[in-house]
Amino acid sequence: MEQSALRISKIIKSFDGIKALKGLSLSFNKGEIVGLVGSNGAGKSTLLNVIWGAYAPDSGDIFINGEQVKKISPTKAQELGISIIFQHRRLMPYMTVAENIFIDNMPKKHGIVDFKKMSKDAQDLLKMLSLDIDSSKKVEELSAEEKQLVEIVKACSKNPKILLMDEPTTALRQGDVDRLFTLMRTLKSRGCSVVFISHRLKEVIEISDRISIIRDGANVSDGPSTQYSPDRIVEEMSGITATDFEHQRDVTDSSFSHAGQEVLLRTEGLKVANSQSISFELHKGEILGFAGLGGSGVEDIFESLYGLKTKQAGDIEIENQHATIRSPMDAIKHGLGFVSEDRQLNGEFLELSVKDNICIPSGQKKRLFSMINRSEETLAAASYIEKLNIKTESSQKLIKNLSGGNQQKAIIAKWLQLQSKIIIMCEPTAGIDVAAKSDVNALIQQIAEEGKGILYTSSYITELMHVSDRIIVVYQGQMFKEFSRSQYDHNQIYLAMNGIEEQSGVNDEH
Amino acid sequence: MNTSDKAISLKQAGASSSLVSKLIGLVSSSYLVKLTIACMALIAVLSFASPYFFTFTNFKDILLGTAVIGIISFGMTMVLISDGIDLSVGSVVAFCSVILCVSLNAGFGLPMALALTFVGAITVGLFNGFFVSVLNINPFIITLGSMSLVRGIAYIIIGGQPKPFDSDIIRFVGSGSFLGVPIPIYVMLIVLVGLSFMMKYTQFGRNVYAIGNNQETARLSGINVIKTRILVYCIMGLLAGLAGILLAAQTYAGIPAAGNGYELDALTAVILGGTSLKGGEGRLAGTLLGTLIVALVLNGQNMLGVPYFYQLVSKGAIIIFAMTVAMKRN
Known part of the structure; x- marks a missing residue:
């Protein structure tokens, strides 16, 4: 039997008495790319944090190269050849690429930093990984993708045997990931195993050798990526099968449709950052939900409506009057309000x-x-x-x-x-506990009923479906699909967020 | 009927809650209480140490000596609450005393001379405010620059040396008194009351606290952050100008070297008074006590015949103490 590079078995981890991981197992071989997939809150990030030693599991075993590792800490993990790349980049913007790569391990000569050697080492490393990045460039001058690549190169400077990547593509434009994937394949060919978290299904299927799906802190399925289609992944992630669909569609549009109501907000061909041709109408009393993966452009759209981002083109009409919104002050004058994702930062x-x-x-x-x-x-x-x-x-x-x-x-x-007549809500329930979440959501529905128009987004699809009267899915900066209440379908929405149209054949099979 | 009942019950809820909050306020203002106690203890000790200390004349002198720096410190409190700083105040004092002197000597009437002086003061404020607020450049750097710039202009205008001037009204403002109390003390108290009222009871004052607390939230809440911050520096400029006029009135001269180091003296008093360097927090009452404590310490040493060099050392100790206390409180 081939020995696993890493095997974890029956990991249990709880926070404040709530089990985040309920006996999760995972194993992978040398030189394998594993795509770890699950909904928000399924336990993916917790699992990575257990593997690299940041969280101590309550119980369960970790084996590296067949040997059990008793107590694992970040330092120990590094010694064992485990490196992790976080969702949020941790590079120093004003230092060069070379300095960033060797920040905690600078080559020294007579006790002072040997810059010549450092830049040569960095250049060699970049060449070995077939990357065309100038190591003397400052990190702030790099593109988002290059920064992500440098982050990986930094991890590679320690010759990792196992590389954990927590949503490395979220900050990147959809489709703008070719070099990242090439690098991952290079690492694979050098015998490094890669665990990769992403919400972008097409990417996961494309790059992974094997896919492991988890839900609610437990394993759902695991197998070669060739066995998986986006539909199957979504079904297994959500735990909702096609037969359940009819169940969900047990609603009529009428009570949720506001089409006859007066239009509060209308956008026409809005273009902001990477999003374009955004045209929609928000009616009185309506909660219009927006769905999109990180980097899809939903945030850009919301922020441009509130004057936080400059729109490059398009027209905004509020109560059928053309509105010029260049700042939050303008937005407020036109009757807009804004609830941000990060209260402490700007709320x-x-x-x-x-x-x-x-x-x-x-x-x-x-x-x-x-x-x-x-x-x-x-x-x-x-x-x-x-x-x-x-x-x-x-x-x-x-x-x-x-x-x-x-x-x-x-x-x-x-x-x-x-x-305010219109309130823009960007992840209004982020960072508050479950009971309070439903409280806040009930409040949002209450104020909509009183005649406000609400633009709403949440990264939790179930929450979005629960709160919104209508959902617009944004994919790669375009309005990809619209769902009315009667068309709501968790899995189809998730697929649409991944740029995948409903495949009518799938439903018929069941 | 129902709705009015509700309104009344809400009003009562508001009243009882304001009582609770007053109690909370009393506890949280314990730093002010401590300052007051420190101030009184200082007076007690100095009264025992020197027979000349506890006299009406000496207290009058102490207050008279704090009038100029007090006015600047009050303005500085507002600037610090807005999460800013203004290092140019000392130079503005000199600049304005020079403008007043030169314009009076040039034969302008007093109203015209005063108008020119305030125009000069507000110009510096606008200058600082423009760079800090519109161009969003660090206020420490900008006002460090204008500190030197304005001082230089003061020297250029008057030609290097102090020059005397004469005006009966100005002379009265500087050394006259009403009911036995010198005029500058009244001026200081009027500024204190006016500024306290503005900071506590007007939209502007609350906006200043809000901006100091979280500028990004302020912007998203529709506060005109740029305008408010420019106004903060303009008001600071005006108050420094007023202080300059008082100083000129006390010396009957335009002095280009006047007000040197006032920015640091003011900061000492403000920080000792409990205003946060991080913005969003601070009270003028604290600044008044801070100013008094510094003045008492220096006056007491004078009374006891402590040489000037030692006084410098003790002033430094106060700054370090005040900063340490401020940092620990955060």
């Missing part, structure tokens, strides 16, 4: 009270040196605290002392206080 004033967080946007309507109407604001804040069920003893409490879900509700409240 809230942590050191200010709940009341101030709710009332600052509406206060901007008044003259700059006019007095704040304290009693009016306290009353308004108190009414939102009651209406949205925000858990806080007082509106004077600093927002940072509230739980994540309640903070997010207060952020939504500020747009209600401003009487």
